[in-house]
Amino acid sequence: MTTGVGNRVTTITAAALEAIRAHGVQTFPDECCGALIEIGGVIAEAFALPNTTTSGAARRFQIGPRDYRASEARATELRGTLAGFYHSHPNHPARPSQHDLDQAWPNFSYVIISVNAAVPGDITCWHLKDDRSAFEQGELLCPTES
Amino acid sequence: MSHRVLIPTPLRPYTGQQDAVEADGATVGDVLTSLTSKHGELKRHLYGDDGKLRHFVNIYVNDDDIRYLEKERTALKPGDVISIVPSVAGGAPVSAPPESAAELPALTNDEIQRYSRHLILPEVGLEGQRKLKAGRVLCVGAGGLGSPAALYLAAAGLGTLGIIDFDTVDASNLQRQILHSTNDIGRSKLASARDRLSALNPALNVRSYETALTSKNALEIFRDYDVILDGTDNFSTRYLVNDACVILGKPNAYGSIFRFEGQASVFATKGGPCYRCLYPEPPPPGLVPSCAEGGVLGVLPGVIGTIQATETIKLLLGGGSTLIGRLLLYDAWNMRFRELKLRRDVDCPVCGDHPTVRELIDYDQFCGIAPPQTVAATPSNGVQEVSVQDLNAKLTSGAPVFLLDVREPNEFQIARIPGSTLIPLGQVGSRVEEIRTAAAGREILVHCKMGSRSAKAVQVLKDNGIEAKNVKGGILAWVDQVDPSLPKY
Numbered sequence: 001m002t003t004g005v006g007n008r009v010t011t012i013t014a015a016a017l018e019a020i021r022a023h024g025v026q027t028f029p030d031e032c033c034g035a036l037i038e039i040g041g042v043i044a045e046a047f048a049l050p051n052t053t054t055s056g057a058a059r060r061f062q063i064g065p066r067d068y069r070a071s072e073a074r075a076t077e078l079r080g081t082l083a084g085f086y087h088s089h090p091n092h093p094a095r096p097s098q099h100d101l102d103q104a105w106p107n108f109s110y111v112i113i114s115v116n117a118a119v120p121g122d123i124t125c126w127h128l129k130d131d132r133s134a135f136e137q138g139e140l141l142c143p144t145e146s
Numbered sequence: 147m148s149h150r151v152l153i154p155t156p157l158r159p160y161t162g163q164q165d166a167v168e169a170d171g172a173t174v175g176d177v178l179t180s181l182t183s184k185h186g187e188l189k190r191h192l193y194g195d196d197g198k199l200r201h202f203v204n205i206y207v208n209d210d211d212i213r214y215l216e217k218e219r220t221a222l223k224p225g226d227v228i229s230i231v232p233s234v235a236g237g238a239p240v241s242a243p244p245e246s247a248a249e250l251p252a253l254t255n256d257e258i259q260r261y262s263r264h265l266i267l268p269e270v271g272l273e274g275q276r277k278l279k280a281g282r283v284l285c286v287g288a289g290g291l292g293s294p295a296a297l298y299l300a301a302a303g304l305g306t307l308g309i310i311d312f313d314t315v316d317a318s319n320l321q322r323q324i325l326h327s328t329n330d331i332g333r334s335k336l337a338s339a340r341d342r343l344s345a346l347n348p349a350l351n352v353r354s355y356e357t358a359l360t361s362k363n364a365l366e367i368f369r370d371y372d373v374i375l376d377g378t379d380n381f382s383t384r385y386l387v388n389d390a391c392v393i394l395g396k397p398n399a400y401g402s403i404f405r406f407e408g409q410a411s412v413f414a415t416k417g418g419p420c421y422r423c424l425y426p427e428p429p430p431p432g433l434v435p436s437c438a439e440g441g442v443l444g445v446l447p448g449v450i451g452t453i454q455a456t457e458t459i460k461l462l463l464g465g466g467s468t469l470i471g472r473l474l475l476y477d478a479w480n481m482r483f484r485e486l487k488l489r490r491d492v493d494c495p496v497c498g499d500h501p502t503v504r505e506l507i508d509y510d511q512f513c514g515i516a517p518p519q520t521v522a523a524t525p526s527n528g529v530q531e532v533s534v535q536d537l538n539a540k541l542t543s544g545a546p547v548f549l550l551d552v553r554e555p556n557e558f559q560i561a562r563i564p565g566s567t568l569i570p571l572g573q574v575g576s577r578v579e580e581i582r583t584a585a586a587g588r589e590i591l592v593h594c595k596m597g598s599r600s601a602k603a604v605q606v607l608k609d610n611g612i613e614a615k616n617v618k619g620g621i622l623a624w625v626d627q628v629d630p631s632l633p634k635y
Contacts, residue, residue, distance in 0.1 A: 025504060029395030030416055031237055053235070057416070060237035065204040065211070068232050072155065082155040085234045090395075092238035100236030103202045105156040106191055110236075117369055118393045118504075132190060 008138040010083070010109045010125045012036075012043040017142050019046040020113050021120035024088035028118045030057035031088050035071035036109060038083035043109070046086060047074050060099070061087045084109030091115070094122040096135045104128040104135070111140065149177050149222055152229040160187040169228075174205060175218030177228055192230070202233040250276035251305070257349070261303050274463045275303055281462040284308040284371040286359060286387055288335040290437070290447030291377030291401050291454060293325035296339060298455040299375075300347045304462075307343065308371060310355035311335045318635065322444035359383055361506035364390040373458045375399045377451065379437060381428045382509035388413060388421035389506055392496045399457045401450040404434075406443050406479035408450035411469045411488065412457050414497065418470040423491040431514040439595060446478050529604045531618045537591055538628045541565060548585035550592045550614070552603040553621075557595060561632040563624055571599045578610045585612075593617035593624070595635075 016036070023032040023046065030051060037045040049071065053062035063071075063085065075082040085108065089095075094114040096104075104110065106128050114121035125140040148168045153161050161167050169184065171177035178199075182189040194200050205212045206229040212220045222228075253261070253275060264270040270278075281304050285292045288311040299307055315323075315330040315338055323335075330338040336354040343352055355367055359378075368374055368390050376387045376398055384402070391398040391414035398413040400421060413420045453474065460466040473486040495502045532540075540547045541564075551558060551566040558568045567584065569577055571594070581590070590612065594600040597620045607614045617624075625632045 026499075026501065033234070053237070061235060063234040065206070065231040065233055068154070068234060075155075087236060089238035097236065097238055103200075103233075103235040105154075105202075105232055105234065107156040107159050117365065118395070130187075 008127055008136070009141055010043060010111075010138055011041065011141045011143065012111075014142055014144045016043050016046045017123065019048070020086050020111065020123065023048050024090075024113045024115040024120050025118055027051065027057075027088065028115050029090045031059070031061040031090060033061040033063055033085060033087040035063075035074065035085055036083045036111060037071075037075050037078050037080045039078055039080035043083055044080065045074075045078065047071060058090060082108075084111065086111035086113065088113045088115050091117070094124040096126050100126075101128070101132075101135060104132070106130060106132075109138065110135070147172060147222065147224060150227045151177060151181055152227065154230055154232050156232065157188060157191060157230065160185050160191075172222060173218065174207060174212055174220045174222065174228060177222065178205070178218065202235055204231040204233055205229070206231055249280075251279045252276070253279065257303065264303070269465055270463060274465075277462050277464070278303045278459065279305045281373070282306040282308070282371045283373045283375055283458055283462075284310065284368060285375045285377060286310050286383070287377035287379065288323070288325055288339045289313070289319065289377060289379060290322040290403060290442065290444075291451040292339075292375070293323045294448045294451035295375050295377060295399075295401075295455040295458070296325060296343060297346065298452060299458060300343045300350045302455075302459055303347070304350065306351040306353065306371075308353040308355060308367070309336060309339055310357065310359055310367065311339075312356055312358050318438075322442065322447050324448070359386060361386060361508065364506060365394060368394050368396055371396065373397050373399055373461050375401075375454050375458055377401065377454070381434070382513040382515060384421065385428060385512060386506065386509045389496050389503060389509075392420050393504070393506070397461050399454045399461065401447075401454040403442055403446050403450050404437060405440055406446060406477060408446050408476040408478070410450050410453045410457070410474045410476070411472060412461065415468075415470050417490060419488045419490040420494060420497040422496050423494045424473060424488055426491070426494070428513040435599075439598065443478055446476075449476060449478065529601045529608075530615045532591060532615045533618050534623045534627050537563075537593075537617050537624070540589075540591075546588040548581075548588040548590045550581065550590060550600075550603070551594070551621075552592055552600050553594050557635070560635050561621060561625065563593065563621060563629075566593070571603050574603045574606050575610075578607065578612065581607065582612055590614035591617055594620045596620040596622055 023034060033051050034049045035047040036043045037047055049063050049067045051057050051061045052064050053060040071082050089112055094112040110126040113123045123140060125138045126135040127138050129136055148170050150166050151169050152166050158165060169177045169181040171180050192199060192203050207220055207226050261275050264275050265272055283299055283304055285296050288309050296307060313335050315326045315333050315335055317331050319326060325342050326338045336356050340352050340354060343350055364386055374387060374391050374396050378384050378387060388398060397415045400413050401410045457468050460468050471488050473488050475484040490497060492499045549563060549566040551568045552571040552574060554570050592600040592603045592614050597616060597618055601616045604614045604616045622634060625634050
């Protein structure tokens with residue numbers, strides 16, 4: 001599977017992709033979120049995290065500092081690195097919102113899955129431009145999923 | 147004084163990939179200033195245009211968030227470690243739900259007059275009334291529960307009401323299904339409902355679905371609605387409605403009725419329980435009699451359906467305390483309301499933490515109901531059957547027949563087949579010997595209203611070594627095919 005065109009390619013395993021889809025369906029109609037753990041240049045694990053937002057989980061997600069630290073710890077445990085985060089857009093396209101942009105961190109991959117009526121849809125990958133002005137779409141590559 | 151600053155992964159490209167750097171300062175603010183002057187690119191990610199730390203940047207001194215200390219003025223001791231810990235947040239654009247007042251439809255002057263008693267309630271008000279106008283509710287069934295619910299929702303100023311039903315109005319419906327009138331007997335319930343609701347409120351947009359709700363069409367139909375109001379009268383449809391609501395994230399204003407007792411709740415809201423958390427397994431088929439078999443007090447669905455409409459309106463308004471997490475039990479005979487607390491079952495196969503049911507299944511099969519063709523091919527559970535014509539032929543020819551009626555005495559009073567002996571189903575087991583003696587070797591034929599209680603009685607007799615046959619279709623078939631002078635009930 002390949003989505004998007006862009007200069008930055010993020011490779012992900014089929015298992016991690018499937019975990020993101022399942023998580024998006026599970027929390028529908030609320031947003032799901034989790035960390036992406038990269039091992040040997042490939043995102044090998046989607047580490048599900050609780051959505052701790054207090055402003056309506058149907059349209060917002062939040063990963064607090066404690067869960068962020070848990071994500072770093074998970075990456076260390078797997079001898080990998082924290083590559084970024086994923087979240088779902090229930091009944092919305094897999095494109096970053098202004099809200100996503102406002103709160104984005106640089107150098108992370110932001111994977112967004114669209115979940116429409118509890119059915120997983122497009123999955124896209126985005127990176128914050130260094131001047132914070134916008135997201136650039138990257139390419140999400142899953143070699144084992146056609 | 148130099149302090150260690152731990153750098154999170156996304157900022158390491160700006161510190162030469164180091165996960166920790168040293169920076170000087172007596173306070174947190176000083177250290178961050180010295181850090182960003184050394185590693186300039188950090189600044190725009192940590193600080194906003196207003197020069198303040200971005201709210202998703204958390205600064206910790208050892209294990210304490212500086213927000214709970216003295217923020218950037220927090221003084222540092224030797225050996226204190228400072229961590230920059232991200233919060234990660236975002237979300238979909240806020241546009242879809244009609245939450246913002248700007249997207250709600252306006253009210254006309256006529257509507258303002260019509261709903262004035264709502265508008266002066268602060269809990270409803272103009273905005274609430276506009277929410278009702280924008281609201282879309284699907285009523286599953288236009289029967290006992292659907293009737294009062296649909297009427298009150300129409301009266302309340304709901305914008306769109308979908309109704310799904312495939313039945314026609316029967317005289318026996320009119321005792322409780324107040325959407326329909328005597329003139330409507332024989333008409334489709336949807337046509338009758340539409341006339342009645344439009345007369346009450348011409349502005350209501352009524353959408354009719356003249357079909358049975360199935361696993362194939364449920365998601366597609368439900369998708370367009372904000373709240374599903376379950377007015378079904380059978381278990382397989384009730385589980386279907388529940389599962390479809392959970393899968394789509396639509397609240398289910400649930401009600402059910404039997405004899406003098408009713409239940410109501412709100413299922414399938416986020417974090418709240420669903421019908422399966424309450425009743426994980428359907429009852430064995432045939433165990434629970436339907437309202438047609440067991441009867442129902444006509445005014446009972448009026449109470450329960452009105453409660454469902456009340457809950458639906460509060461769900462649309464987004465206010466009040468709904469029955470989420472509570473099962474309301476109503477006993478009309480003793481006039482008592484009780485409440486049971488409900489909790490979402492984390493192991494629930496549909497709404498639990500690890501759901502196993504993620505799409506709609508075959509609910510007739512789930513509820514143990516055999517598909518119709520197999521029922522026709524073999525008599526139920528090997529119980530032998532005779533038709534009402536056979537029964538009539540035997541009775542008129544004077545064949546040796548013992549006709550056992552297993553209905554209740556009040557039913558026997560309404561209509562009976564001449565020559566029958568009444569022993570209600572509940573007493574058959576304890577009066578087996580009496581039946582054996584009374585039959586005195588004659589062929590035993592058993593009937594009830596429609597044939598399901600008598601099939602159970604035949605089985606009870608068989609278990610006690612007595613052969614008997616079930617009269618197919620019961621006394622209703624007898625009235626239809628043999629003696630139309632008897633009343634149907």
